[in-house]
Amino acid sequence: MSARILEGKVFAQQFKDDAGRRAEVLREKYGVNPGLAVIIVGSNPASQVYVRNKNKSCEALGIYSEVVEMPETTSKQELIAKIDELNLDKRIHGILVQLPLPAQIAKDEAEILNRIDPAKDVDGFHPVNVGRLVTGEDGLVPCTPAGCIRMLELADIPLDGKRAVVIGRSNIVGKPMLHLLLAKNATVTICHSHTENLAAITREADILVAAIGKPNFVTADMVKPGAAVIDVGINRIAPKKLVGDVDFEAVKEVAGAITPVPGGVGLLTVAMLMQNVVKAAEKAVCK
Numbered sequence: 001m002s003a004r005i006l007e008g009k010v011f012a013q014q015f016k017d018d019a020g021r022r023a024e025v026l027r028e029k030y031g032v033n034p035g036l037a038v039i040i041v042g043s044n045p046a047s048q049v050y051v052r053n054k055n056k057s058c059e060a061l062g063i064y065s066e067v068v069e070m071p072e073t074t075s076k077q078e079l080i081a082k083i084d085e086l087n088l089d090k091r092i093h094g095i096l097v098q099l100p101l102p103a104q105i106a107k108d109e110a111e112i113l114n115r116i117d118p119a120k121d122v123d124g125f126h127p128v129n130v131g132r133l134v135t136g137e138d139g140l141v142p143c144t145p146a147g148c149i150r151m152l153e154l155a156d157i158p159l160d161g162k163r164a165v166v167i168g169r170s171n172i173v174g175k176p177m178l179h180l181l182l183a184k185n186a187t188v189t190i191c192h193s194h195t196e197n198l199a200a201i202t203r204e205a206d207i208l209v210a211a212i213g214k215p216n217f218v219t220a221d222m223v224k225p226g227a228a229v230i231d232v233g234i235n236r237i238a239p240k241k242l243v244g245d246v247d248f249e250a251v252k253e254v255a256g257a258i259t260p261v262p263g264g265v266g267l268l269t270v271a272m273l274m275q276n277v278v279k280a281a282e283k284a285v286c287k
């Protein structure tokens with residue numbers, strides 16, 4: 001039997017509708033419109049879809065959005081000066097520095113991201129927000145993992161007591177995913193490039209999250225029959241061809257539920273970004 005396809009747009013639309021209603025309340029009751037600033041340094045082609053989808057979503061929800069384009073050769077000091085300016089800007093409730101950064105400042109990534117006011121850190125990458133996630137305090141949660149968890153809940157896929165396996169240990173997906181699944185009482189295992197016997201571990205997963213960045217990494221023999229498979233990968237294998245980390249055609253015959261790429265998790269990421277911008281604006285208003 002073929003798996004249930006978890007269509008990203010169905011879930012993303014619900015998150016965006018909710019963000020739109022809350023933005024409307026902020027405008028009507030407080031005269032405040034949520035605002036997002038996206039800083040792009042240089043031109044990374046992989047980032048362009050994301051920027052396009054973010055702009056479209058902001059427009060649809062009436063959220064103010066500003067794209068700050070800085071040259072490829074921007075120095076750390078120049079980027080930090082821009083962040084400082086946006087930290088003080090009253091119209092801006094969310095700041096996102098598009099990753100990856102160009103080579104000459106890539107090594108300064110942590111210092112740069114840590115400069116963003118945690119209250120405006122809509123990516124949830126600042127150590128203050130990471131700490132809140134780990135301890136279970138309310139904060140801004142990274143968009144991709146947050147979207148995956150909300151989708152699993154809306155899709156009625158049980159997490160409590162279940163085995164969840166995350167492949168990938170990035171700060172952006174793998175690690176926050178671990179904490180979100182743990183908070184839902186799943187038993188969580190993280191696998192990564194040094195994991196021995198990876199397939200034996202993934203075959204135990206009731207929920208399998210693939211965030212590796214390698215096309216077709218997860219094959220059908222690695223999946224437990226009936227498992228929910230969440231594909232976080234976005235791999236461009238040709239100018240117009242996007243694939244995930246999961247061998248979709250084969251795995252959908254084994255899994256119970258699966259997300260497609262495109263049309264899956266990517267759309268949730270954008271929707272959760274809208275939620276985070278609105279949340280940051282709500283907190284700013286109620287301070």
Ligand SMILES: Nc1nc(=O)c2c([nH]1)NC[C@@H]1CN(c3ccc(C(=O)N[C@@H](CCC(=O)O)C(=O)O)cc3)C=[N+]21
Pocket residue numbers: 046047049050053096097098099100123143234242261262263264265266267269270
């Ligand atoms: N600070 C920062 N935060 C990020 O969250 C971040 C980033 N930098 N840098 C780039 C990556 C990539 N990313 C995507 C989000 C949505 C889609 C997306 O909307 N994908 C759709 C459309 C695909 C298409 O139209 O080709 C889909 O998968 O269906 C793609 C890619 C966020 N990232």
